[in-house]
Amino acid sequence: MSDFIQRLQERRANIWEQAKVLLDTAEADKRELTGEEEQTYQRLNADLDRIDERVKDMQAAEQRTRDAEAAFADLLKRPAERGTPQAKGEAEEVRSWLTGQSGSRAFEIRPDGPMPMDLRTLSKLTAAAGANTVPISFYNRLVEHMIEVSGILAAGPTVLTTTTGEQMQVPKTTAHSTNASIVAEAGTLAANDPTFGQVPLDAYKYGFLLQVSHELANDTAVDLVGYLAKQAGRALGNGFGAHLITGTGSSQPNGALTAASLGKTGATGVAGVPSADDLIDLFYSVIAPYRGSGSCGWMMRDSTVAAVRKLKDTTGAYLWTPGLSGSPDSILGKPLFTDPNMPATAVTAKSILFGDFSTYFVRQVEAVRFERSDDYAFNSDLITYRAILRGDGDQIDTTGAIKYYAGAAT
Incomplete structure (x- = not known):
């Protein structure tokens, strides 16, 4: 540092x-x-x-x-042989596709390597696209911007990346075996079986159009990779990320807030603003195994954080603690994440989530698909691009792994 x-x-x-x-x-x-x-x-x-x-x-x-x-160190260790044609860099390949020189209509963006996700992007978040000295892969730039928009993707959900989009059934337990009981000698043992269920994850399609002029596409001074990554990431992230919080589960993802169970209702007459006791009660409404998880944390919007910063416990200690050395801020020792899609504090509003976010599953189909058309806006000399993302989300563990705070009815 x-x-x-x-x-x-x-x-x-x-x-x-x-x-x-x-x-x-x-x-x-x-x-x-x-x-x-x-x-x-x-x-x-x-x-x-x-x-x-x-x-x-x-x-x-x-x-x-x-x-x-x-x-640079890697390049110095592996100098190119003279006369050997060099493979096109990713940025050059993207630009060739953008301007139509490649002759291909579609361009699929996939993560590199055998693993479906590159988690290293989590340490490189930045709001400024800018002109970078190091080429960053198009897929990773896209994931960066989606994480910036959607707080729940940064909170540690379980992300499943699949190569195809057919419905996926995720098995779950709905009830564990109850406690064993004392049995008399030669007595009959009672059946005590756990029960199981399934949660389906679909692949809802999110898409948008983006148009740029031929002059922009051919201007080598323009960072088209960064520009398209930022615009596509924000558009797809705003749509998908909002549903990962408040989606109804009907023809769209089932959001974490929608699937969560009630942990604490606020006192009347305070317009939904939580007290210190409310947050402590919400904290302990989640059972210890989930509270102890490394993916356990808080989720709220920025305006709610501003109110929470003022809260103290009975000893006079503030519940909110600023993070150090790049770690997130925390409340009662658990990390705090913000998401603009969380409701503001208000009467009856579900404004705060707390629990183990690894129990929320996000499914993404492997490729983020980009396609181009020179004919769609032929009369205005614009190149039209469309970006498509397929994904879904749902709470797998519905036994109370994530709880919410709600304002009172009055």
Whole structure:
């Protein structure tokens, strides 16, 4: 970690200490924040968010630098032979397809190697596409942007990648064997069998069109790979990611929020805003095996986080703790993830999720398919591209692995 990033994190901790002083002072005086104090508190919170983005960008830049050094080292170890034609790089192949020189109408994007997913992309998230010195594969760039949009994909669900899109049946237990009982000598043993069920995962199709001019496609100064990856990732991620949270399960994925069970209902008269006791109750509504999972965490939207940052337990300790060294922020020791598709706090709103997100399964069909057409917008000299993603999601363990907090009815 660079000294600059270390200083940013120290500044972040200092800002949080300033925010705590404001809250502690108002609490000691048994009053709410004054108008001036509230403005200061909101400014400090905004500073925290800006530092978070800066640290993320700096970490991504350092990762790109390490990748560049590794790539150059590899090239130096394996010099190309003179007169040997070199294979086209991926960016060149994509550009050749974009402009129609390859003669192919379709271009399938698949992850490299024997494994269906490249988890290394999780350490390279950045909001800026930019002009990078290191070529990044088109598929990985697409996954990066989808994870940025959809918080649940970063929360550690089980991701199944398949080569075909037929319905997949995932087996699950619906009841375990009950406790054994004392049996008299020569007595009959009672049947005590577990029960099983299945959860179907389909492959719903998400798609969109994107048009660019021939001038843009032929301009070598334009990062078409980054541009298309960002636009396609955001469009597909916004559609698929929203359904992974709030999908109804009818002709669309069954969202994690839809499938979760009630863990805690808030008190009346507070417009759905949770108290510290509410979050503690929600925490312990999930049984210990799920709470102890490495994929156990919190999910809420940014505006809810702003309210949660003010909450303390009975000892006066804040429930929210800022993350260090690139780790996520946490509540009661469990990581916090944000997703814009989570509802805001309101009367009856299900605004917070907590539990083991590895019990939520996301199914993706292997290829993200891109196709081009010169004829669709022939009269305006535009090249039309379409991107298609097939996937589904559902909660496999419905015994209470993920619980939600809901505001009271009034």
